[in-house]
Amino acid sequence: MIYRGFLTFVLSVLVGASQFGPVLKDSHIAAPQDITDPETQTPIKHFVVIMQENHTFDNYFGTYPGANGFPDGTKMPVDPKNPDAGYVEPWHIGNSTITDLNHNESTFREQFNDGKMDGFVSALNRRKQDGKIAMGYYDDRDIPYYWNLADRYVLFDRFFSSAKDGSFSNHMYWVAAVPPRVERGQKLSDQLTNVPTIFDRLQEKGISWKFYVQNYDPNINYRNLGNAGNRASQVVWVPLLNFDRFLDDPELSSNIVDLDQYYVDLQQGTLPSVAYIIPSGASEHPPQYPSSGQRFVKTLIQELMRSSAWDSSAFLLVYDDWGGWYDHEVPPQIDEYGFGPRVPALLVSPYAREGHIDSTELEFTSVLKFIEENWSLAPLAERDANANNFLSAFDFDQPPRRAEFLPSTRANNFSAKRTSVTVIYVAYGLALFLSVLAVGFFVFRSRRLLKNPVDKVT
Amino acid sequence: MGLTFLSKETSLILLGSIYTFLALTPEVHVRIRDLIVATFLMALVISPFPISLLANGGSSTGRNYLVWQLFRRANHDWQFYLQVVPPALGFLLIAVAILGLVLLWREHSWIEKLLLAWIIVPIAFFQIWPVKGFQYLLPIAPPLAVLAGRVLGLLLTKAKKLRMPITFNNPLVLPLVSLLTISAIVYSLGIASWQRIQPETSSLFLAGTGGVPGGREAGAWIKENVPEYARFMTIGPSMANIIQFYGERKSYGLSVSANPLHRNPTYEPILNPDLQIRNSDLQYLVWDSFSAARSPFFSDKLLGFVNKYNGRAIHTESITVNDGEGNLISKPVIIIYEVRP
Numbered sequence: 137m138i139y140r141g142f143l144t145f146v147l148s149v150l151v152g153a154s155q156f157g158p159v160l161k162d163s164h165i166a167a168p169q170d171i172t173d174p175e176t177q178t179p180i181k182h183f184v185v186i187m188q189e190n191h192t193f194d195n196y197f198g199t200y201p202g203a204n205g206f207p208d209g210t211k212m213p214v215d216p217k218n219p220d221a222g223y224v225e226p227w228h229i230g231n232s233t234i235t236d237l238n239h240n241e242s243t244f245r246e247q248f249n250d251g252k253m254d255g256f257v258s259a260l261n262r263r264k265q266d267g268k269i270a271m272g273y274y275d276d277r278d279i280p281y282y283w284n285l286a287d288r289y290v291l292f293d294r295f296f297s298s299a300k301d302g303s304f305s306n307h308m309y310w311v312a313a314v315p316p317r318v319e320r321g322q323k324l325s326d327q328l329t330n331v332p333t334i335f336d337r338l339q340e341k342g343i344s345w346k347f348y349v350q351n352y353d354p355n356i357n358y359r360n361l362g363n364a365g366n367r368a369s370q371v372v373w374v375p376l377l378n379f380d381r382f383l384d385d386p387e388l389s390s391n392i393v394d395l396d397q398y399y400v401d402l403q404q405g406t407l408p409s410v411a412y413i414i415p416s417g418a419s420e421h422p423p424q425y426p427s428s429g430q431r432f433v434k435t436l437i438q439e440l441m442r443s444s445a446w447d448s449s450a451f452l453l454v455y456d457d458w459g460g461w462y463d464h465e466v467p468p469q470i471d472e473y474g475f476g477p478r479v480p481a482l483l484v485s486p487y488a489r490e491g492h493i494d495s496t497e498l499e500f501t502s503v504l505k506f507i508e509e510n511w512s513l514a515p516l517a518e519r520d521a522n523a524n525n526f527l528s529a530f531d532f533d534q535p536p537r538r539a540e541f542l543p544s545t546r547a548n549n550f551s552a553k554r555t556s557v558t559v560i561y562v563a564y565g566l567a568l569f570l571s572v573l574a575v576g577f578f579v580f581r582s583r584r585l586l587k588n589p590v591d592k593v594t
Numbered sequence: 595m596g597l598t599f600l601s602k603e604t605s606l607i608l609l610g611s612i613y614t615f616l617a618l619t620p621e622v623h624v625r626i627r628d629l630i631v632a633t634f635l636m637a638l639v640i641s642p643f644p645i646s647l648l649a650n651g652g653s654s655t656g657r658n659y660l661v662w663q664l665f666r667r668a669n670h671d672w673q674f675y676l677q678v679v680p681p682a683l684g685f686l687l688i689a690v691a692i693l694g695l696v697l698l699w700r701e702h703s704w705i706e707k708l709l710l711a712w713i714i715v716p717i718a719f720f721q722i723w724p725v726k727g728f729q730y731l732l733p734i735a736p737p738l739a740v741l742a743g744r745v746l747g748l749l750l751t752k753a754k755k756l757r758m759p760i761t762f763n764n765p766l767v768l769p770l771v772s773l774l775t776i777s778a779i780v781y782s783l784g785i786a787s788w789q790r791i792q793p794e795t796s797s798l799f800l801a802g803t804g805g806v807p808g809g810r811e812a813g814a815w816i817k818e819n820v821p822e823y824a825r826f827m828t829i830g831p832s833m834a835n836i837i838q839f840y841g842e843r844k845s846y847g848l849s850v851s852a853n854p855l856h857r858n859p860t861y862e863p864i865l866n867p868d869l870q871i872r873n874s875d876l877q878y879l880v881w882d883s884f885s886a887a888r889s890p891f892f893s894d895k896l897l898g899f900v901n902k903y904n905g906r907a908i909h910t911e912s913i914t915v916n917d918g919e920g921n922l923i924s925k926p927v928i929i930i931y932e933v934r935p
Contacts (some may be wrong), residue, residue, distance in 0.1 A: 405908065435935055556650050
C-alpha cells in the first residue's frame with residue numbers, strides 16, 4: 137500500500153531519526169566517470185528490471201501447473217483462535233471488485249503469526265477490510281500474457297520481497313540493499329548521503345544506466361511534495377529522488393528520465409547496460425485489475441524484443457510487496473526487516489531456460505547481486521553480498537533464442553497456420569504418378585488394339 | 595481432368611465442356627464402364643486436394659467459401675474478360691481461331707466440337723459468375739491455339755493442292771518451318787516462364803496474374819527479421835495472405851468486413867484494430883501500393899494508425915519503374931511499419 141508506506145516515510149522524514157540497515161564498510165560514493173560499456177561476466181549486456189506493485193506469488197501463480205502454488209486443501213481460518221468461525225478457501229477473483237488491502241509491517245506480523253501463516257483473513261477483518269479478498273487469486277483467464285511468459289521463459293517461485301513492509305522499504309532494497317530507517321531528529325536525505333546505491337557503483341565504473349519512470353515529473357522529489365498529490369508515489373517508487381546527489385548532480389540526475397526515452401533508446405540502439413523501470417498508472421496496484429499493467433509490461437518486452445539489444449538482454453519483472461494477499465510459503469526471517477512474502481517474478485531473455493520454474497531463494501537484492509557479478513562491482517551491503525544470484529535461470533550454452541511476441545490469450549497455437557509442405561508434395565506426387573500410370577496404360581492398350589484388331593473383336 | 599482440378603479447383607467446370615461435347619457428338623460412343631473407371635480415377639487423382647486441406651487443419655470453411663463465392667457481389671463488371679483476355683492471348687490468335695471455326699466447321703469433325711465446347715462453357719460460366727479473375731479463362735488458351743494451328747495446317751494443305759511455292763516438298767521449307775516453330779515455342783514459353791519467376795518490375799498488378807510486386811521478398815524479410823508470433827495488419831487480404839504464406843506470421847486485412855455476409859469466409863476480420871494496437875496485440879502494419887490503389891480509403895485508415903501509434907518504417911520493398919519520361923526510378927511498393935501504443 138503505497139500511501140500508507142509513503143505516509144510512514146514522510147512521517148519518518150518529519151520526525152526524523154533512525155538508522156539504516158548494515159552497510160558494508162568499504163562502500164563509498166564515487167565521482168561520476170565517462171560512460172562506456174565494459175566487459176560482462178555473461179552474454180547479458182543489457183539488464184532491464186521493472187518493479188510492479190502489490191501481489192503475491194499465490195495471488196498470480198497459485199494454480200500454475202508445476203509451480204509451488206496453493207497446497208492441496210488450502211483454507212484460511214477467519215479467526216485463527218476460533219476454528220468455529222469458519223474458513224475461506226482460495227477463490228478466483230475474475231472481475232470481482234477488490235480493494236487495496238492493508239499491508240504495513242503490523243499487518244504482516246498478524247498474517248505471518250510466527251510462521252503459522254494463518255492470519256491473512258483475520259488481520260484484514262480487524263482493520264475493517266473484507267479479509268476474504270486476501271484469499272482471492274488470478275489465473276490464466278486474467279493474466280494470460282504472464283502465464284504465456286512463464287510457459288516460454290522462467291518463472292521464479294521462491295522470490296521473496298526483501299522487507300516485510302510496504303513499497304518504500306522494498307524499493308530501497310531494490311536499489312541500495314538497505315531499508316530506509318532514519319534516526320530521530322535527522323532527515324532521511326541526510327542519512328542517504330552515505331548510502332551507496334547500485335547506480336553509484338555503475339557510475340563509478342563508467343557503466344551506463346538509466347532509471348525510466350512512466351509519466352516522470354522532474355519537479356516532484358522529496359523537497360517539494362506539497363503539490364504532488366497522487367503523483368507523490370513517484371518519490372516512493374524512485375528512491376533516488378530522496379537522494380540529494382541524484383537531484384543536484386546533473387551527471388546522475390540526467391539518468392532519471394521519462395519512460396518515452398526507453399523506446400527512443402531501444403530504437404536508436406542506446407539502451408544502457410542497466411535499466412530500472414517503474415510504472416505510473418499501470419502498476420497493477422489494487423484496486424486496479426492486472427490487465428492494464430499486463431499490457432504495459434507486454435509493450436516493454438516487445439519493444440526490447442524487436443530492438444538490437446534483444447540478443448544480449450535480460451528482462452526481469454518483479455513486484456514490490458505482497459499487498460496484503462495470501463501466500464502460503466513461510467518467508468525466511470533472515471534479519472529484523474525481512475523477508476516478506478513471496479512476490480511473482482518472471483525472467484525473459486534470449487538465454488532464459490524455456491518453460492523453467494526456478495526455485496532458487498531470491499529477493500530484491502538478488503537483482504543487485506546479478507548486476508554486481510555481471511559487471512564485476514563490489515556489493516553495497518550485507519544483504520546483497522549474501523543474496524543468491526539467479527544465474528540458474530539462464531542457459532548460456534544455448535545460442536540466443538529468437539524473440540517471440542507472445543499473445544494476450546492462452547490459445548495453444550497463436551502463430552500463423554503453417555503449411556505442411558511434405559504432405560502436399562507426397563500427395564500431389566502420388567497423384568501425378570497415378571496419372572502418368574493411367575495414361576501410359578491406356579496408350580499402351582490403344583496401341584495394342586490398333587496392332588491386333590482381333591483382340592478388339594474378341 | 596483430375597490433374598486439371600489439382601492445378602485449379604474451378605477447372606471442374608470443364609466437366610460441363612465434356613458433357614456438352616458428348617451431347618453434341620452422338621458419333622462418339624461412351625461406355626458406362628469407361629465412365630465409371632474414368633470417374634474413379636479422377637476422384638483418386640483429385641484426392642490429394644482434400645487430404646492436403648485436412649492435413650493442414652482445413653475445416654468446413656471450404657463449403658462456406660463456395661457458397662459465398664456463388665452469391666457474393668461481383669468483383670469486376672461484365673466487360674472484364676473482354677478487356678483483359680484478348681490482349682493477353684493475342685488478337686491475331688483469336689482472329690485465326692475464329693477463321694478456323696468458319697473454315698473447318700463444314701468438315702463436321704468431332705475435333706471442332708470438342709474445341710468449341712472447351713472454349714464456350716468456361717466463358718459462359720465465368721461470365722455469369724460474379725467472381726471474375728484473369729486466371730479463370732486461362733483454360734481456353736490451348737483449344738484456341740489448337741484451332742489456330744489447324745487453320746495453318748489447312749492453309750498448307752490448300753497451298754499444296756494449288757501447287758504454290760510454299761510446300762513441304764521443298765527441302766528448305768521443312769527445316770525452316772521446324773526452326774521457326776521451335777523458336778516460337780521457346781520464346782513464348784521459355785521467356786514468359788522465366789519472367790514470371792523474376793521479381794516484378796511493374797507496380798501495376800492484375801488480380802490472379804501472379805504475385806503482388808515485392809510481396810514474396812517482403813514475406814521473406816519478415817520471416818527472417820520479425821519476432822515469432824508477431825501479428826500484422828495490411829490494407830487488404832491479398833497482402834495479408836502473402837505475409838502469412840511467405841512471412842509465416844499472422845496477418846489481417848483491414849478491409850475485411852466484420853460482417854460475415856460481406857466477406858470471404860476464409861478471411862479473418864480484425865475487430866477493433868485500434869484497441870488491438872493499444873493492447874500490443876498488433877505490432878506491425880504493412881502498406882502496399884497495389885492494395886492502396888484498390889482501396890484508398892483503407893490505405894488512408896492504415897496510415898492513420900501508423901501516425902497515431904508511433905509508426906516507424908523498418909523495411910521497404912521497391913521496384914524500378916519507368917517514370918513516363920524515360921527515367922528509371924525506384925518506387926516503394928511495400929512499406930512495413932512497426933507500431934507501439
